[in-house]
Amino acid sequence: MSVLQRNNVTIMGAGTRPMLFAHGYGCDQHMWRLIAPAFTNSHRLVLFDHVGAGSSDLSAYSRTKYNSLQGYADDVLEICDELRLENVVFVGHSVSAMIGLLAAIKEPDRFDSLVLIGPSPRYINDAEYGGGFTRQDIEELLDFQDSNYLGWASNLGPAIMGNLERPELATELTNSFCRTDPAIAKQFAAVTFLSDNRADLPKVTTRSLILQCQQDVIAPVAVGEYTKRHLSNSRLVVMNATGHCPHLSAPEETTAAMRAFLEG
Amino acid sequence: MNDDLLRESLVGLYEQAPCGYIFTLSDGTLMRVNQTFLDWTGYARDELVAAVRFQDLLTIPGQIFYENQYDPLLRMQGFVNEVAFDLVRKDRSRLSVLMNSIRRGADGGSGLIASTVFDATQRRRYEHELLLARRRAEDLAAIVTYASDAIVRTSPSGEVENWNQGAAYLFGHAAQEVVGRPLSDIFTLSDDHAENERIGRELSAGHPVRLERRVTGANGRPTDISVGITPHLGLRGELIAVSLIIRDITERVRIKAALAQRGAQLAQAHAALQEAHAQLGVKARLEGVALAARALAHLLGNDLAVPVGTVDMLRDEPSIPPVAVEALATVAEGLDAATRHIEQFQQVLRVAIKDTPVGPSLDLDRSTDRDSLST
Numbered sequence: 033m034s035v036l037q038r039n040n041v042t043i044m045g046a047g048t049r050p051m052l053f054a055h056g057y058g059c060d061q062h063m064w065r066l067i068a069p070a071f072t073n074s075h076r077l078v079l080f081d082h083v084g085a086g087s088s089d090l091s092a093y094s095r096t097k098y099n100s101l102q103g104y105a106d107d108v109l110e111i112c113d114e115l116r117l118e119n120v121v122f123v124g125h126s127v128s129a130m131i132g133l134l135a136a137i138k139e140p141d142r143f144d145s146l147v148l149i150g151p152s153p154r155y156i157n158d159a160e161y162g163g164g165f166t167r168q169d170i171e172e173l174l175d176f177q178d179s180n181y182l183g184w185a186s187n188l189g190p191a192i193m194g195n196l197e198r199p200e201l202a203t204e205l206t207n208s209f210c211r212t213d214p215a216i217a218k219q220f221a222a223v224t225f226l227s228d229n230r231a232d233l234p235k236v237t238t239r240s241l242i243l244q245c246q247q248d249v250i251a252p253v254a255v256g257e258y259t260k261r262h263l264s265n266s267r268l269v270v271m272n273a274t275g276h277c278p279h280l281s282a283p284e285e286t287t288a289a290m291r292a293f294l295e296g
Numbered sequence: 297m298n299d300d301l302l303r304e305s306l307v308g309l310y311e312q313a314p315c316g317y318i319f320t321l322s323d324g325t326l327m328r329v330n331q332t333f334l335d336w337t338g339y340a341r342d343e344l345v346a347a348v349r350f351q352d353l354l355t356i357p358g359q360i361f362y363e364n365q366y367d368p369l370l371r372m373q374g375f376v377n378e379v380a381f382d383l384v385r386k387d388r389s390r391l392s393v394l395m396n397s398i399r400r401g402a403d404g405g406s407g408l409i410a411s412t413v414f415d416a417t418q419r420r421r422y423e424h425e426l427l428l429a430r431r432r433a434e435d436l437a438a439i440v441t442y443a444s445d446a447i448v449r450t451s452p453s454g455e456v457e458n459w460n461q462g463a464a465y466l467f468g469h470a471a472q473e474v475v476g477r478p479l480s481d482i483f484t485l486s487d488d489h490a491e492n493e494r495i496g497r498e499l500s501a502g503h504p505v506r507l508e509r510r511v512t513g514a515n516g517r518p519t520d521i522s523v524g525i526t527p528h529l530g531l532r533g534e535l536i537a538v539s540l541i542i543r544d545i546t547e548r549v550r551i552k553a554a555l556a557q558r559g560a561q562l563a564q565a566h567a568a569l570q571e572a573h574a575q576l577g578v579k580a581r582l583e584g585v586a587l588a589a590r591a592l593a594h595l596l597g598n599d600l601a602v603p604v605g606t607v608d609m610l611r612d613e614p615s616i617p618p619v620a621v622e623a624l625a626t627v628a629e630g631l632d633a634a635t636r637h638i639e640q641f642q643q644v645l646r647v648a649i650k651d652t653p654v655g656p657s658l659d660l661d662r663s664t665d666r667d668s669l670s671t
Contacts, residue, residue, distance in 0.1 A: 058364030062372060126364070169356040176357035176382075225360075249351070249359045274323050276363035280371045281322065 033089060035114045039080040039107060040087040043115070044068070047075040049144075050117040054108060056126030056150070057224050060086025063125065066283035067290075075121065080111055082128075084216035093216055101127065101227055105134035112142055119144040121294065125279065126150050126250065127224040133263075134229070136238045146240040147290055150251040150276050151259050153229040161230070164252045170225045177218045233262035240266040241293040243286065247274040267293065316393070316413030319400075322371075324349035324362075333413060338386035350411075355382045355390070366397075370409060374399045380416065392420040446542035452500075452535040454478050466521070466544055468514030479540075483511040485523065499527040500535050508545065520549040579656035590645040597638050604631045 035041070042061060045051075051071055053064045061079040068077055081088040082104055097103040108131060112120055120143050124132035129151030136143045155163045156170060212220075240263055244256030253270060260268035269289045273282035310317060316333035320326050326344045334341060337353065351362040358381045369376045375398040383391045397411040440447050446463035450456050456479050459471040467474075467482050474482065485507060486492050498505050505525040513519030522543045530536040607628045610616060616624070650659035 056364065058361075059368050063368060065372065165356060172355065173357035173360055176355075176361065247349075248363075249356075250363050275367060277368055277371075280368050 033092065035107075035110045038083060038089045038092045039111060040089075041111060041115075042079045043076065044079075045072040045075050045077040047071070047073060049075050049119065049121065050078060050112075050115070051075040051121045051123060052078045052080075052108070052112065052117065054080070054122065054124040054128035054131060055082065055085070056124075056128050057220060060088075062086070063277065063280060064123075067279045067287050070283075070287040070291075078111065078115060078117065082220075083107060084220060085212050090213055090216070093213075095219065098216075098219065098223065100223060101131050101229070102134055104128075104131045105138065108132065108135045109139055109142070112139075118142065121145050121147065123147040123290070124149065124151075126152075126276065127227070130227065130229045130232075133232055133236050137232060137235045140237055143238045145294070146236075146238050147243065147293065148240055148259070149243045149279060149286070150245060150248055150256075151242060152251040152255045153233055153259060153262075154227065155225045155250075156228075161258070162252070162254050164249065164255060165225070173225060174218060174222055177214065177221060230262065233259065234264065236263055237265060241290070242266055242268045243278060243289055244268060244270045245273045245275055245278050246270065248276050250276045269293075313412075315415075316411075318350070318411050318413065319408045320350050320411070321408065324351050324367075326350055327408065336385075336391055336413075336415065337383060343386075353383050355384060358382055370397055370399060380420065383413075392416050394419070446540075446544075448479065448540045448542065450479050450538045450540070452538065454480060454538075456482075457537065463542065466513055466519070466542060467511075483509075485509070485525075495525070499525060499538060502527055502529050502533070502535075513544070513546075518546075519544055520546045575651070575655055579651070582656055586645055590642065593638055593642045593645060597635070597642070600631060600635055600638065604628075604635065607631060 040061070053061065053068065055061055055063045060081045064079055068079065071077060083098065084090060084093050094103075097106075108122075111117075112135075122132040122136070122143055122145070124130075124146070126149070129146075129148035130153065132143075132146050132148065133151075136146060152163065154161065155165050156167050157163050157165065242256055242260055242263070244251070244253055246253065256268055256270070260266050271278055271282065271285055271289065273285055275281050278286045311331040313330055313332055316336055317330040318326060318333055319328040325346065326348055327346065329341065329344055334344070337344075351359050354362060361379075361381075366376055366379055375396075377396045379395045379397075381393050381395055383393055385391055392415075394414045394416040395411055397409050400408045400410050440458075440460050443460060443462050446466045447458070447460045448456060448463050449458035456474050456477055459469075459474045463474075464470050469482065484492065485495050485505075486509070495505050495507075504527065506523070507525075508520065508522045510518055510520050513521075522545050524541045526539050526541075527535055528537040528539065607624055611621065611624050611628065650657060
């Protein structure tokens, strides 16, 4: 089974410079539906689902491989390799921001720049570091997974997928785009929210943009500032948008910030 | 008048609905809440409306879920149903709810979100119990699935209902090949029809059965197994299922046989040793006797030397009467004969002792010392 099938890779756009979109925890590549169109003329867009999410091949899931973010980073590099992508602009949301950093550490020559939306190198508070959560919060989170699994299981949405290239024609999406195998979701949540990548930040040399929302419970402003401080060659943009998904809640502001960064 | 009543009723319908009924902006800011929601959360209206976002009323896990899944889904799809949240009341206690939300008004980022919130306390308790029970069942199932012993369940009439990995490994058939088929297709509990019937009767009476047997295992190899069969009876004492735990004891049987063989060999060796010991005793005695006899023969030879010399001397004496000379000649013959016999005896005593199948014996082909033999 090919990498492209495994990760349900979608390729679109008329440009030549590759832009790779990596969705965060919880949903799948449809999250990029509102900002992808802004780059279809200037770039070649590559979208994919992490293994275990969306329409990826669940049989490719391995508890040992995906027991750390490096497993996901290796998949990113495999996709780049399979498609022979060079000078990639990597756009990663939430945990995929860290995944992108890990990929750029392993193959720095592969990437032109990184766009990190709502990144956090560590979610749990430390003696001198405020990730935003206590360990108990995260333990509660992992328990909470189960109750919403049962909730989701009875949820039946219309089974028609949206069209990413022509969002104005999009019909209803099924709930399944934010639902994944509950056992996999639980492990992905554990790996994400128990991760600590602070030591990896100084290893990145790739030019990076940090897009930080206000009132983001998951990646608070202080965390964005911490990331900027320890990521050399990075720029921090604090947006007007609130919440954790500006690419959905404020697509124009997001694309504008990205364009400004990409054009220098 | 009817309009007033209707309006009042409609307002009443909204405010006193048996569910929370709220409207929020896209960013979650509460814009309108009904009385039920206020009663449930313990807040006053002015503490919430235009002041607080809905997600601020959630627990931390709920907030993460809200940002990562609930909100994206609502934006992409326009509605979300039956999401489980825990609301945090003003007094910090928790209320378990199920929520349905729908986007109203303009598409995209603007417009209001209408949500109904249902008190799901009982339902969540029930789900929690279900979850616990399911986890327990999964743990047990995992034990059965991965046990190295074969664990099989059949219907009362012997069709396979459950076939774990251990069974697949032992017999070389995967579960899907076997479930639904009679277990006797794979192996029988006895080659004897009457015995099979007897076992069936025991099981129907609720008695467990143990047996050992040789069957054909995976790859057609003969395999020794021990089988523990447990009948499961229903409420009225009828047989509803049979479970079997089957263990491959080929190795154990083989080791037992090897030990028995080794034991027999040891007994044989022991007997041989004892025999050899006994024969050694005989040999030693024989050698002892021979040594004593040799010493005695030597002494006898010495004893004869003086008489022989004396007789020779006397025979050379001229003054001996002729009668005495004849007598002396006879004595000399006798002494010569004795000397010859002692020498022969000494020859015999020089012969070695050899081991034969019937015990130690004289080895006439060999002598123990290199004295030249005089004839």
